[in-house]
Amino acid sequence: MMLRLGPYGDGFGVRPDGLSLEKLLAHPHGIDLGPLRSRLPQPLKTRSGKVELLPGPIADDLPRLRAALAERPAGLVLVGRRHLRSNNSWMHNVPALTGGSNRCTLHIHPEDAERLGVRDGEPVRVKGAGGEVTAPAEVTDTVRRGVVSLPHGWGHDRPGTRLSHAATDPGVNVNQLLDGRLLDPLSGNAVLNGVPVECAPAAEKLMPLT
Numbered sequence: 722m723m724l725r726l727g728p729y730g731d732g733f734g735v736r737p738d739g740l741s742l743e744k745l746l747a748h749p750h751g752i753d754l755g756p757l758r759s760r761l762p763q764p765l766k767t768r769s770g771k772v773e774l775l776p777g778p779i780a781d782d783l784p785r786l787r788a789a790l791a792e793r794p795a796g797l798v799l800v801g802r803r804h805l806r807s808n809n810s811w812m813h814n815v816p817a818l819t820g821g822s823n824r825c826t827l828h829i830h831p832e833d834a835e836r837l838g839v840r841d842g843e844p845v846r847v848k849g850a851g852g853e854v855t856a857p858a859e860v861t862d863t864v865r866r867g868v869v870s871l872p873h874g875w876g877h878d879r880p881g882t883r884l885s886h887a888a889t890d891p892g893v894n895v896n897q898l899l900d901g902r903l904l905d906p907l908s909g910n911a912v913l914n915g916v917p918v919e920c921a922p923a924a925e926k927l928m929p930l931t
Contacts, residue, residue: 724740724741724742724745725739725740725741725742727740729754731744740752778907779907782906782907785906794867794917796917796918796919797833797867797868797869797917797918797919797920798867798868798869798915798916798917798918799847799849799868799869799870799871799895799898799914799915799916799917799918800864800868800869800870800914800915801870801871801872801873801895801913801914802828802870802871802872802873803872803873804822804823804872805823806818806819806821806823807823807872807874809873809874810874810875810877810887813874813875813877813884813886813887814884814885814886814887815886816886819886819887819890820890824857824859824890824892825856825871825872825875825890825891825892825893826856826857826858826859826871827845827847827856827857827858827859827869827870827871827920828859828861828863828864828869828870828871829845829858829859829860829861829864829869829920830860830861830862830864830865830866830867830868831860831861831862832866833866833867833869833920834858834860837920837921837922838921838922839858839860839920839921839922840858840860840922841858841859841860842857842858842859843857843858843922843923844856844857844858844922844923845857845858845920845921845922845923846920846921846922846923847869847871847898847918847919847920848898848918848919848920849897849898849899849900849916849917849918850898850899850900850902850903850916850917851896851897851898851899851900851901852897852898852900853897853898854871854893854894854895854897854898855893855923856871856892856893869918869920871893871895872892872895873895873896873913875891875892875893875894875895876891876892876893876894876895876896876897877890877891877892878891879894898916898918899911899913899916903916
């Protein structure tokens, strides 16, 4: 429907020379639709009718951003991670796409791991303002010192998940570390990166976050 009712579609017979699924399948190497044509300013909904690269609300928020960048957290900060064969957990129940690098591990820099007594492959407790999880450590210099990383889209052992293969290696739900109080003031979105956390080998006790 989207193809046939789109700008190049046949409109279900209204434009006989337009695109249809049958025509597309008959040209597996592609169809030349001609040179690109400008659409501006038609799709713009700004009052100025221009592409506003720095609208007022964002410009007004820059001082807060500068102040935040100058802050140095005392502990570690958590950032997310995406896996190519994960796709927001949709592929975790496909045996051929699991295993290997597509695993729920905590990336931690070698210097941080040594300082905390964390060893590669061993369980690490990660504590945030909303709770704590335990995940295997993956010591790697692909993250900066002071930064740890957990992928999102895991935690398949929760009741009602019904993903039989994914449940064999469920991973942890990174959202359990958040308490919902950190919000972006402009958009209202939850802050998911740069979140303060504490980490320690699973056998050790973590102190409450301050």
